[in-house]
Amino acid sequence: MSFVFDSAVFQSGELETLLKDKLNGLLTNNNDTDTTKAGNISSTKSHGHISASDNNVFVKNISFNNKPPIIDILGMSILDSIVTKSSSDNENEFFSNSINHQTNDNKTVKTIVKLVIENFKIELKSDIESNLLLVYGGKNIDRFLLPDFVCNESFNIPINLTFTNCKLETILDLNYDIGSNVKMNFNDVNIAFEFDCSIPLLSSSIKQRLINNVDFIFKEVIPNAILDMSMKYMSKKKSGNNISQSEVLSNEFSSIISNDEISVTDDDCISTQQLLSYDEQETETASPVTMMKLSSIAAKRFSLSLRNFEEDDSVLERSNLSKILSKKTLKLSKLVESQNQLSTPNINSNTIYEATKAINVLPLSNSMIIDEKLTEQIADLQEMLHESTLRRNGTTKKFKRRKIKLNLNKTNEQSESLQKDEILKPVIVEKNIDEIVSPTVTSNEKISIKKLVFEKEKTEPISSFEIEKPLNLVGLRSDSSLLNSSKLSSNGSFILNSLPLAHNISTPSTPNGLMMTRSMTPLLFNDNSKTSSLPLVDSVKPMIQMNWKKNSMSTETDTSSKHDNKISINLDKTADSKGAVQNSYNASLDFTYKKLLEKTPLKNWVQTPSYLDNFAEVNGNGPYFGGKKTTSSLNLNPYKIDHAHERSLNDMLQNLQVAPPPYS
Amino acid sequence: MSFNIDWETIKQNGLCNTTIKKKLNTYLKDNGSSILPKYINNASIELIDIGDVSPELSLKNISDPISSIYDSIKTDLIEEWNLKNGMLNTYMETDFNLTPNKLDSQLIVDLKYTGNFQMVMKADLSVNYPSENFITLPLKLHISDLKIHSLILVAYLHNIQLKITEKKRQKQSNRNKTSSESDFTKEKENNLNKDDQNSETPNNKTIFTILCDVKDDTIESDTIVTNLSQMKNTSNISLNTETQNINENNNYSANNHINNNQTERSYFIRNISIKTEIGEGILPGSDKSILRNIQDLELMIVELLRKFIRDEICYPNWIEFDI
Known part of the structure; x- marks a missing residue:
């Protein structure tokens, strides 16, 4: 299943410009945030990892060469629940969430996507720290051989990194929680590119370092960025909630490019409900694993409704919910005293009984008379079921009665005719x-x-x-x-x-x-x-x-x-x-x-x-x-x-x- | 009392299908942007066939409308009156009475359809970021095997009038304490039509709603047979005719889309078959891949459709036509 891209967007260059601006904006924000926190750019640099914010990376050019990417969905499934329980025996155990079937908010669309981007080009501009004198400052040199350096400070050399003929072919799991977020997980990545930089001496070393960090990019950097963007976008649609709480959360959770994991304790359960809504000010979020844990805790809450203790309304035990609901459906069939005998020529009678018991149907025979009393009873039962459903879902709106005005004007009785009374008028000229x-x-x-x-x-x-x-x-x-x-x-x-x-x-x-x-x-x-x-x-x-x-x-x-x-x-x-x-x-x-x-x-x-x-x-x-x-x-x-x-x-x-x- | 519908005359040798298709496409073209969500574009009907079998209509009862209808209309009229008159007169006591008309009637009709209706719909699921229709996903739906068996309630109310009795009480004055005339009630009767501006024209209403589903062995046996055959093909479901819980297994069926985990008061569409085709390959002249028959997606679409119908026209919700 292939998507169709608007080729005009790629030919006009709008997408490339937009991507460039977005990336530069993101990089600039991160750079500013880091500078305010750390106070020194070079101190936050860590060995073996490229920290884009530290080196002041700037996207100079992005080009798809008028060829849109190819996105194929290899498989799709839609699950009712977003609850995933990991255990030693069953990694994924799904529980049905029977509360909110009236909306799709608790549904998850799971897809397996194949992404192919060919002939892609990107140019980056950055500064590279250079200190020629540090060449001699290695650990293996004896101390007495080291000269006294008058000035041993490093300096920045601008460098342009060009990646041409890039080809990316990957299969990834894309999970869309309807109304919530988008999670991405790369399974198989094939990437090829031609690298060139303005400092040929450093080209090979930089290339090697980039290759070493590809795993980190595709496992952490890109999924976090997608998750953050999706949550921001979907939170805009929802009503503004808890702006003050987002500020609290922003201090608790780490930044996007970070390896620190957040351990969620039981004390944080109250604040987990607030995780589902973000506002524009929120720029930091948790990792996908953390989000998954938090969402499972939030979903479990729906199964333990403590609003009412009435038997007809909600239950304390999830396993009994379907039984109680099925008891209600029998009421409609009990309205009719005489029921037809179920004829099951080739099918087990138990299966049909199960089917009819589960469906709220009225056994109606040809001889049965539907009088006013029975009609009233049916109407009352339907109304009761409707109200119980509304209470279960926590909505207050009662009935929906759509009104349509019909203006039935009498048609003019004009003989559309001009039906020509076949009298031939004389043509006297x-x-x-x-x-x-x-x-x-x-x-x-x-x-x-x-x-x-x-x-x-x-x-x-x-x-x-x-x-x-x-x-x-x-x-x-x-x-x-x-x-x-x-x-x-x-x-x-x-x-x-x-x-x-x-x-x-x-x-x-x-x-x-x-x-x-x-x-x-x-x-x-x-x-x-x-x-x-x-x-x-x-x-x-x-x-x-x-x-x-x-x-x-x-x-x-x-x-x-x-x-x-x-x-x-x-x-x-x-x-x-x-x-x-x-x-x-x-x-x-x-x-x-x-x-x-x-x-x-x-x-x-x-x-x-x-x-x-x-x-x-x-x-x-x-x-x-x-x-x-x-x-x-x-x-x-x-x-x-x-x-x-x-x-x-x-x-x-x-x-x-x-x-x-x-x-x- | 059942009705005989001359389906051949309605069909007109296929002309009816063409006419319906044109009208629906025109309506979708004109009003599609306002009715459908923004991520659904270019919705159109590619094929529609009303089939060879006519629906079976059987009139079960003719009587006076049920009391809840009068209560609802009375509530609407009272709200309208309050909006017009406001709450200025706090000393006014008003009684509202809605008297039924002799011509008020209610029909209970048994509607059953097990024909071979077919429809093919096309639409594009689009991502409108960063530009409109930046990414589109062509979608094609084949709808067939539609089965319906429900009781329909149609009520007609003629010349609805709300009688308002206003009782005004004055506080007892200090001068005439002993006078029994100090307290008086002034009764003022008004007749309020639904629309005061057109008081001369009678205010008539027709109410249409689906009362409940009717048990139908033929429909249910067909769906169960289909489920059993499908369940045999699935490897991860254990078959146990004695203890099997159809509630869970129905989630994996393609034809019987009743989600028994959440039993609703009415479904209306008892059975429907939706086959999906998604991908660029459905476009003519394209050699791209197509994803077909995604059961979960079909289930979701059916549930959405059932929910929409349940919220719109299943009792106690209904549609009122003001004539």
Whole structure:
């Protein structure tokens, strides 16, 4: 199990800077402490041991070379108790601490960790005491051979120690007492480094001395430092306790780098409780062995609770605790008089009995009735067990009732719909109309048209408009058929649809109207000739019906049923022979009509008379569908257009919304 | 009276699992930093499966709420009233009465679940010193074999009103010593709703709590069989069917995580299987080592989970919903 280090921290150098500062701070503090105590640096130096504080060591540089260390956890176990009893027979005998299972404070996480640090570099700066004259001051030289030294004082020479290509590979035991401290114990250490110093003559001797002291470093120095740091860090989290007591303790316990062991006597048991909490001022602590002894004494205290002598609460003998607790669990099962028979097909009945006895369960059968009385009894028992647990743990908080406010607003009954009443709204774009149709349409008439359209919409809802499907021609709006936004947007141009307009202009030969669109353009003409999937004209009710019978109102239903909107054009087939006046009048009308057409998109058809053959029937020829194609030019003379209906003709054309032919 | 739950409709062919996973991940992403401890980061659900078996719900009893519920609510209302009115009037004697409503009801439901629920959770245990997420330990939990059998109490209280009767007494004046009218009591009845500001809206409460665990032979036999098989594999435990103390041996089991050294009033989760994977190796594309199935860690996690549930929703603790 490998840890993942944040490589960015190593690349940026933050960790190295932090480590350097921390180490220098620690070394400086120790140096100051020693100087105040001893008064003389050199007097505290001991043979065979490197005392960093004496030589004024300063960390110059630390480098991991952007490579984080490798930490693997080879094994892990979590124990309920931190009590370890050492005896001749059993080194580790664990007792279960049954008091405080509600928290993890008495749990210990024991791990076996493999630590590998490669390509590590550290530079140290220090002073080395030097006295060349002492070379001659050895013990083996006779006294009479020694000269009289005028000055035999030593002096300090600065020295830089560089350790490069360091590799550390170790397996260590790391024990974490949750909420307390971290203890470390190195089992197997492999260390390799390249040493260099600024004084080459002393390089080999210093290196040898360092190697000799590696054991001391890894057995005492580093574990004490880790323990001290962890206890400080975790004590910060706990509430500030006993600042004054820490001062007392600081005088009793030795420093970090010391071989003196502390013997804890029975008189110190009272102060052992205070060992678990440290404040920031505490800088000195005991060795790990001492701490272990003290913590075991503190933990044993929980098993001998003298707060209450009631049988239900706490016990004086630990071994009886589980029995008393199990007696309580039977109360819930005793509430129910009838109990199911335990069925144990393949399992020993004793084991199940033990299991159920240990668990606080209610024997519930299908036939059992849970009445109010039983519910009250169960509730009271649970409450009693809860209170006894609280008393056992020494807490005073009684019940926890979490309150949650629910704001259940009634959902708005909005039809999320926009569910689209499948009424198709007409897309009346006045501008578009003006562009296509003659601009001579007055505003009043526009309004009237609009009104008509909307009224129609209300009465006759139209199904959704799809291009593929054949239209329901009844009630189809002409204005929507051509200027349907979907068509405009999809095509991007005005192209007549292949479907017939609702408006039909009836002719004398086709009083029921004809499919004008199909005869409009050559494109449509071609399409029309190919397919005729649409119903014939006969089934189409013309929206504008030409009254061939002397302008009489048609009985057929017409969208333009209003008198104002009725477009009646008297189109006689044959020329009126009643008079030349009539002819002249007709001619003038023809001329007027031509002029009118020139203003309309139909002007091109005026110029290209061949296509006009498809336009309304001329001279009594049948409807164009399947009819002969006439090549004659449009002769509008036969059509006698009443002067009074010129305006209505404009309206008609406007309603037709005839698009100009594509070739225009 | 039992309920039939159309589990197939709830499952929706796996769509329910996806929906639950998304919602939980969104919730953990938004609120994870405030809910979880600082040393747990990047918690997410990798897989969740509600299984094929629906929970068994059986209504055991419908009755009036138990008296302790009324006592608790009455205590809360009195505290609230005291906070509002203070202790200014020392001459006031107040009587508080909480009258039950006709619509107050209580349901006792038997909940049993022995399905094949599964969940895979991922998280990072991180050391935030010297910088945030300086060292992280990826952790993966496989949760399965969830077994529950408990009695649940659901109580509904409609339009809670606390009737306050204030009795004011005046000291006998020196002038009218003999007058019997010198001492008078002024009774002032007030009705106090839970929330005075919204006195017009009814104050309704729903209380949810787990009353107790129910003995279930099937659950217990399954766990014991598992324990026995596991105990045979462990070398440092002596098997003695007559005198064996399951209390101690259960500490070494992986499936039955009931710590019988400390018998609790309720466990709720009768059986659960948690398999752990820890290490950088669980990350995709990593060839590092992984530590699997640390029983002690799994036990600790289960105990933490049981403790959390016991403290939150096991009677006499409960959750109140103010509607």
